[in-house]
Amino acid sequence: xxxxxxxxxxxxxxxxxxxxxxxxxxxxxxxxxxxxxxxxxxxxxxxxxxxxxxxxxxxxxxxxxxxxxxxxxxxxxxxxxxxxxxxxxxxxxxxxxxxxxxxxxxxxxxxxxxxxxxxxxxxxxxxxxxxxxxxxxxxxxxxxxxxxxxxxxxxxxxxxxxxxxxxxxxxxxxxxxxxxxxxxxxxxxxxxxxxxxxxxxxxxxxxxxxxxxxxxxxxxxxxxxxxxxxxxxxxxxxxxxxxxxxxxxxxxxxxxxxxxxxxxxxxxxxxxxxxxxxxxxxxxxxxxxxxxxxxxxxxxxxxxxxxxxxxxxxxxxxxxxxxxxxxxxxxxxxxxxxxxxxxxxxxxxxxxxxxxxxxxxxxxxxxxxxxxxxxxxxxxxxxxxxxxxxxxxxxxxxxxxxxxxxxxxxxxxxxxxxxxxxxxxxxxxxxxxxxxxxxxxxxxxxxxxxxxxxxxxxxxxxxxxxxxxxxxxxxxxxxxxxxxxxxxxxxxxxxxxxxxxxxxxxxxxxxxxxxxxxxxxxxxxxxxxxxxxxxxxxxxxxxxxxxxxxxxxxx
Amino acid sequence: xxxxxxxxxxxxxxxxxxxxxxxxxxxxxxxxxxxxxxxxxxxxxxxxxxxxxxxxxxxxxxxxxxxxxxxxxxxxxxxxxxxxxxxxxxxxxxxxxxxxxxxxxxxx
Numbered sequence: 001x002x003x004x005x006x007x008x009x010x011x012x013x014x015x016x017x018x019x020x021x022x023x024x025x026x027x028x029x030x031x032x033x034x035x036x037x038x039x040x041x042x043x044x045x046x047x048x049x050x051x052x053x054x055x056x057x058x059x060x061x062x063x064x065x066x067x068x069x070x071x072x073x074x075x076x077x078x079x080x081x082x083x084x085x086x087x088x089x090x091x092x093x094x095x096x097x098x099x100x101x102x103x104x105x106x107x108x109x110x111x112x113x114x115x116x117x118x119x120x121x122x123x124x125x126x127x128x129x130x131x132x133x134x135x136x137x138x139x140x141x142x143x144x145x146x147x148x149x150x151x152x153x154x155x156x157x158x159x160x161x162x163x164x165x166x167x168x169x170x171x172x173x174x175x176x177x178x179x180x181x182x183x184x185x186x187x188x189x190x191x192x193x194x195x196x197x198x199x200x201x202x203x204x205x206x207x208x209x210x211x212x213x214x215x216x217x218x219x220x221x222x223x224x225x226x227x228x229x230x231x232x233x234x235x236x237x238x239x240x241x242x243x244x245x246x247x248x249x250x251x252x253x254x255x256x257x258x259x260x261x262x263x264x265x266x267x268x269x270x271x272x273x274x275x276x277x278x279x280x281x282x283x284x285x286x287x288x289x290x291x292x293x294x295x296x297x298x299x300x301x302x303x304x305x306x307x308x309x310x311x312x313x314x315x316x317x318x319x320x321x322x323x324x325x326x327x328x329x330x331x332x333x334x335x336x337x338x339x340x341x342x343x344x345x346x347x348x349x350x351x352x353x354x355x356x357x358x359x360x361x362x363x364x365x366x367x368x369x370x371x372x373x374x375x376x377x378x379x380x381x382x383x384x385x386x387x388x389x390x391x392x393x394x395x396x397x398x399x400x401x402x403x404x405x406x407x408x409x410x411x412x413x414x415x416x417x418x419x420x421x422x423x424x425x426x427x428x429x430x431x432x433x434x435x436x437x438x439x440x441x442x443x444x445x446x447x448x449x450x451x452x453x454x455x456x457x458x459x460x461x462x463x464x465x466x467x468x469x470x471x472x473x474x475x476x477x478x479x480x481x482x483x484x485x486x487x488x489x490x491x492x493x494x495x496x497x498x499x500x501x502x503x504x505x506x507x508x509x510x511x512x513x514x515x516x517x518x519x520x521x522x523x524x525x526x527x528x529x530x531x532x533x534x535x536x537x538x539x540x541x542x543x544x545x546x547x548x549x550x551x552x553x554x555x
Numbered sequence: 556x557x558x559x560x561x562x563x564x565x566x567x568x569x570x571x572x573x574x575x576x577x578x579x580x581x582x583x584x585x586x587x588x589x590x591x592x593x594x595x596x597x598x599x600x601x602x603x604x605x606x607x608x609x610x611x612x613x614x615x616x617x618x619x620x621x622x623x624x625x626x627x628x629x630x631x632x633x634x635x636x637x638x639x640x641x642x643x644x645x646x647x648x649x650x651x652x653x654x655x656x657x658x659x660x661x662x663x
Contacts, residue, residue: 083633087609093646100658235631243620246627261610291658298650302643
C-alpha cells in the first residue's frame with residue numbers, strides 16, 4: 001500500500017477542503033489588512049515600520065524557524081535514524097539565547113542607522129563595496145532559495161496526502177500531477193499575500209500560522225498517544241523499536257556525538273542570523289520584545305519537539321519499520337517516503353480511533369503542516385526580495401533608483417523567485433533519476449550551512465571588531481566553496497567532465513567529514529582561518545569608525 | 556538656586572544613610588562583578604549541557620546495540636530521549652536565570 005492509496009474516509013475530503021478554504025481566506029484577508037495599514041515606504045514594506053510587539057515578533061521568529069522541516073523533515077529523520085536524532089532538539093535553546101544576545105545589538109544598530117538587510121549592516125561596518133555586497137547576497141541567496149524549494153516540496157507532499165484521488169490536470173500541454181498541483185498552489189498563494197502586504201502581512205500571517213503549527217505539533221503527539229491506547233499503549237509500541245534505533249550513531253551510523261554537537265551549536269546560531277530572521281530582529285520594537293521572545297522561543301519550541309512531533313515519529317518507526325534491502329534503507333511501503341511518516345501516522349490512526357472527530361483533527365493538523373511550510377516560504381521570499389533589491393539592484397544595476405522603483409523591483413523579484421523555485425521543484429520531481437538532496441532535512445542542512453558562513457562577520461562586528469573587508473570576503477567565499485563541496489553537485493559536475501578520480505576523492509573525503517561534523521561547521525573552520533589570516537595582513541577600518549560603531553551597539 | 560542646593564546638601568548630610576551614597580560606586584562595581592561571574596557560570600553551564608547532551612557525554616548512557624543487557628529504556632521511554640529531556644531542562648534553567656538576572660530590557 002502506498003501513500004496515495006491510503007484510504008480516504010468519506011468525509012475526509014470535504015472536511016479538509018472546508019478547513020483549507022477557511023485558512024486560505026483568513027490568510028488573504030490578513031494580506032489585504034496588512035496592505036491597508038501599510039505606508040508606501042521601503043522600510044514599511046520590509047520591516048513593518050520597526051514596531052513589532054512581543055506576540056508578532058515571537059510568533060514570526062518561531063514560524064520562520066519552524067518550517068516544513070519541523071513537521072516533515074525532522075520527524076522523517078527520527079523515523080529513518082531512530083532516537084539519536086531527538087538530541088537535535090537541544091539546538092533550540094541555543095538559538096533562543098542568540099535572539100537576545102545577538103538580536104538586541106542587531107536591532108539597535110538597525111534602528112539607529114536605518115538598516116534593512118543583513119548586507120546593509122555588514123557593508124556599513126566593513127566599508128561598502130560591490131564584492132562584499134555580492135558575496136553576502138550570495139550566501140543569503142543560497143540559504144533562501146533552498147529553503148523555499150523545501151517548503152514548496154512539502155506543499156506537494158501534503159497535496160498527495162490531502163487529495164490522493166485527484167486526476168492530473170492538463171495545463172498548456174503539461175500534465176500536472178497532484179504533487180505538482182499542491183506545490184504550485186502553495187507557492188502562488190504565498191506569493192500573493194507577500195506581494196500585497198510586505199512584512200506586515202507576512203508577520204501577521206505568521207502569528208496565525210505559528211499558533212497553528214505549535215498546536216499541530218502537540219496535537220499530533222496527543223492524538224497519536226490516544227490512538228495507541230494511552231501512555232501504556234504508547235510505551236508498548238516504543239518498546240518494539242529495534243536496538244540500533246535506540247542508540248547512537250543510529251542504524252545508518254551517521255549520527256555520532258561530534259556530528260550532533262556541531263549541528264546543535266552551529267545550526268542554531270546560523271538559523272538566527274539567516275537573512276529573514278535578521279530582518280525580524282530589525283523589525284522588533286525594542287530590546288524587551290527580543291528578551292521576552294528569546295525566553296518563549298527557548299522553552300516552547302524544544303518542548304513541542306521533544307514532547308510532540310518526535311514522539312509521533314518514534315511510534316511511526318515502531319509501527320512502520322523501514323525496509324533494509326541490499327544495505328539501502330527505504331521507508332515502509334505504507335509510508336512512501338521518510339518525510340511523510342507524520343502524515344501517514346495521523347491519517348492511519350486518527351480517523352480509525354476517533355471517528356469523525358479524528359477526521360476534523362487530522363484536517364487541522366494537515367493545515368498546520370501547510371502553515372509551517374507557508375510561514376517559512378513567505379518569510380524567505382520576502383527576505384530574498386529585500387536582498388535582491390537593496391544589495392543587488394540598488395548597488396549594481398541602478399544605484400540611483402527611487403524608493404517606489406525599488407519597491408516594485410522587490411515585488412518583481414518575489415514573483416521571479418517563486419517561479420524559479422517552483423521550476424526547480426518540478427524539475428526535481430519529474431526526473432526519476434534525481435537523488436541528491438531528496439529528503440527535506442538534507443536540503444535544510446545544506447541551506448543552513450550557507451547561512452552559517454555569515455557567523456564570523458556577525459561575531460566580529462558585534463563583539464571583536466578586528467576583521468577587515470578583504471578578510472571577510474575571502475573567508476566567506478572559501479566557506480561557501482567548502483559547503484558547496486559537500487553538496488552532490490561538484491561530484492556530478494566533475495563526473496560530467498570525465499574527472500572521475502577527483503570526483504571520487506571529493507565525495508570520499510566530504511562523506512567521511514560529514515559523518516563526524518556538521519557541513520556548516522566544516523565550512524566555518526576554513527572560513528574563520530582565512531578571515532583571521534587575511535585580516536591580519538590587510539587594512540582595517542579607521543579606529544574612529546570602529547569606535548562609533550561600538551558606541552552605537554550599546555547606547 | 557544656591558540656597559536650594561545648600562538645603563539639599565544639608566539634607567543629604569543629615570540623612571542617616573548618607574554613607575550608602577558614597578559607597579554607591581563600590582556597590583555598583585561589586586554588582587557588575589557578580590553579574591559577570593554569573594554570566595560566565597551560565598555560559599559554562601550551557602556549554603557543559605551541550606557537551607553532555609548531544610556531545611560526547613551521551614556515551615555515558617548510550618546503549619550498545621549488540622549488548623542484550625544494556626539499559627535502553629527509562630520510565631518507559633528510550634534512555635537517549637530521557638537524556639535529551641534532562642539536558643533541555645538544564646539549558647532552559649540557564650535561559651530563565653539569564654532572563655531574570657542578566658538580560659536588561661533596554662540595554663545589554
